[in-house]
Amino acid sequence: MPYNPLPRSARRVRVPVALAVTSVLLLGAAAPGQLPPTGDAVAAGTEPVGRMPLGPADVPTHTRPADVLAPGVTYRKFWQGEASDSWAVWVRDRQSGTETFGSIDPARKLAADVNAAGFTARVDTFTVPASVDTDSRIVGYGVRVGRFAADRREDAVQTRQALAAAGFTNSRIFFTAEDGGASRGPWQVRVITVAPSARVTLKAVHGKDIQGSETVRQLAEASGALVAVNGSEFDITGPANNGFEGVPQGLYLQNNTLLSAPNNGRTALLLEGLKGRAAVDEISSETRITAPDGATRVIDGINRSAGHVLGCGGFGNDYRLSSQVRTLQPWRNTPCVDPDEIVVFRPEWGAATPTPVRRDDTWTDPATGWQAQWYANQRDFADHAVDVVMDGNWVVRELRAAGGPIPPGGRVLQGIGAGADWLRAHSEVGKAFKPGSTVRGRDGRSVTTPTLSAVAGGTPALVRGGEVWMNPGANGMSQASCVPAQLGPGEKCRANNTLLQRHARTLAGVTAAGELLLVTIDGRDPALSVGATLPEAAEVMKWLGAEDAVGMGSGGDTTLVAKDTLYNRPVDDWGGPLRERPMSNAVVIVEKP
Structure with a gap:
């Protein structure tokens, strides 16, 4: 589907609808973030203009000269901000274990119970922004106790213990930056840029088998990758797949072989396909067998x-x-x-x-x-x-x-x-039997080539046509009212609070010049980087020059390995230790001989 020729400021992009299907047969450690300088070469592509769009305007952006990992493949790091948020305790209901309430009355009741036990509770409201396929409105309420400075986490620990003694068990400690409100950071953003002319192969890889999981570092070593980032979201603990924790959530294609079917209509990253070395599209597929x-x-x-x-x-x-x-x-x-x-x-x-x-x-x-x-x-x-x-x-x-x-x-x-x-x-x-599969993009046409790899995004699309463009409804980040039969006349879906929360992010994008951007934003660390909401991540990708962008796995998944070195700081929990989480698969950059 061609992009609208109007100026970007005048564009209105509609949610695409799949059309006819074309059939194709398919089933067939150094300090993190610190590279040794490698010369005076500069990064490929357009230099970002102005400050990184995170935090208030008085927070300056810092960077350093690009490192060249290989001809046409560069690395840069950007950082800015300082801790301005606080630790608090998120209280769960004693009977149901509920943490986020869909209506105000049960949240107020829990807050009253907490106050009656001798604490001071507040009810915070979660409101998500509008997108191309969801409404903007309140999506929930949470009951919180305490506001403790970034260096006073132990005060939150003691408060949680006191709440547990009063019967409010399973409450959790969190840093208020997670809520997605105004913040001064800090943030650390790392960017890999791959020029169209780079003599590399872009692909997706898994470990010994699909049912299991391995770290991004292990996947990079096994594939001989120059660079690797986490790929698909997956069932971290395995219950949805009966203990097979490595099973990817949705689309996974490797060398034109469909290894996991998509959650039809979700946004994905395509590598070495019909639309260039890298592309972002909404993907659906169908596989049939003839007996x-x-x-x-x-x-x-x-x-x-x-x-x-x-x-x-x-x-x-x-x-x-x-x-x-x-x-x-x-x-x-x-x-x-x-x-x-x-x-x-x-x-x-x-x-x-x-x-x-x-x-x-x-x-x-x-x-x-x-x-x-x-x-x-x-x-x-x-x-x-x-x-x-x-x-x-x-x-x-x-x-x-x-x-x-x-x-x-x-x-x-x-x-x-x-x-x-x-x-x-x-x-x-x-x-x-005779098998056959179709894999199609949002225009209904086949996207397959003999070299195609693809992984489902972990988030909505973030940028389309060089502008922020998000479709959480199509990507299953919505409330029950998105069931078509439950929508009223002219009513859109309601997004859920995944748009709102700050987490570590792994992002992929393609510039107008055809460069692939692989980006990580660290999170869950009050001292180094608090992460980004999805709208913030979209603004970062636009600032970096992406024409199209999508998010990959996030949170504790977010990992960047280059030249056998872990560059970022993956963590599972706020303030937790560095941990490289085993993954379903990875997106890798492999140098050609």
């Missing part, structure tokens, strides 16, 4: 636990786990479930297909009882599940109970519920 008898069916997933769709946005009978509402729209970090799936497993998954979980440890949604019913059904389809084992040409070799070896170079179709019934009815030993 030996001519019957066809959509494949629900690729390399993930059958029945579990982390981030939603799939096919078939997908339901949000917390309700009985069927939905095919993305819901970031939210598990959807489907009792009637077929999932394909490739050797990249690992040595063997998973055994569908036969769960007895149910818990019940207090409003609907839906989750208890889902887990009861799950016990049934776990016993009914089937594997169709095939060779590399998709010729069926055997049918077996689900859970077993994946043959070298082969494939396995695993079915549960109605999916298992379909496979049993249409599989024939010695005869082949």
Whole structure:
């Protein structure tokens, strides 16, 4: 879709709609941030003008000359600001454990209970900005106690202990910069710029197998990368994928092979594709198989636990786990479930297909009882599940109970519920299935090339056409009222507070000259860098010259490794120790011989 030729100040960009589909066959340590100078070369691309757009206008931006990592690949660091926020305790409700309330009355009641226990509580309001596909309005309320200086975290610790003794358990210590209000920082921003002419390969990589996780440093070493940053968001602790913590959330393509299906419509980073060495687009896909008898069916997933769709946005009978509402729209970090799936497993998954979980440890949604019913059904389809084992040409070799070896170079179709019934009815030993996938951008056209790699963004789009442009609704960062049937005439979706919060960020963008920008903003450290809200991250990418930009994984995911050195400071919690978190995959820059 061509960009509007009007001046940027006059542009109004609409949310794109997918059109027709083109088919294509796919299934087939030095001090952090301190580099030794490497000469007098300057950074490729346009120099940012003025101060970095973080904090008030009197906070100056500091930088130093660019370091050249390789011809056409440069590194720069920008920093500014000083601590101005405070430590506080975020109080949870004693009965429900709720931290963020959707309406003011329960928040006021909790605050009154806290005050009655001898503390001084306040109710803070969370309001998100408008975007191209969401409304701007209040999204929640939180109850907080205390305001302690950046160097007085121990006062917050003591307050939390006192609150716990009074019965307010599970409250957490946080730094108020997280709320996204006015702040003086500080901030540390690191920028890798890759010129279009650089003799490098841009790609996405995973570790030993897709089901597991490895640190960005390990992924960089294994791939011989010059530079690596974290890629997909993923299920950090594994419950949505039955313990397989490395499973990416949504799209993951490597060398034109679809290794994880997208949460359809979410924004992604494309590398070495049709639109240049790097591009940002909203991606959807569909994979179909044709059985030996001519019957066809959509494949629900690729390399993930059958029945579990982390981030939603799939096919078939997908339901949000917390309700009985069927939905095919993305819901970031939210598990959807489907009792009637077929999932394909490739050797990249690992040595063997998973055994569908036969769960007895149910818990019940207090409003609907839906989750208890889902887990009861799950016990049934776990016993009914089937594997169709095939060779590399998709010729069926055997049918077996689900859970077993994946043959070298082969494939396995695993079915549960109605999916298992379909496979049993249409599989024939010695005869082949025919697979086919489409991967399309927001204009409905295929985006595939033989060298294409891609990873789903962890956030909405941030910049489009050189201007801040965010689509959180399309990326599943929204409230339940975004279900189309629940929207009133002319009503937009309501964004959730993910737009508001400051966290560490990993960002990717493409300049008008075709340069790739890989950017990290550290966070959760009152002394060094507090992180950025998504609107702040978008302003930074615009300042750096991005024509299009998207966010990758964030928070404790945010990691930058270059020349075998960890450059930034990844942490899991505010004020916590440096920790390199194992990841699902990484975006890497590899020098060509």
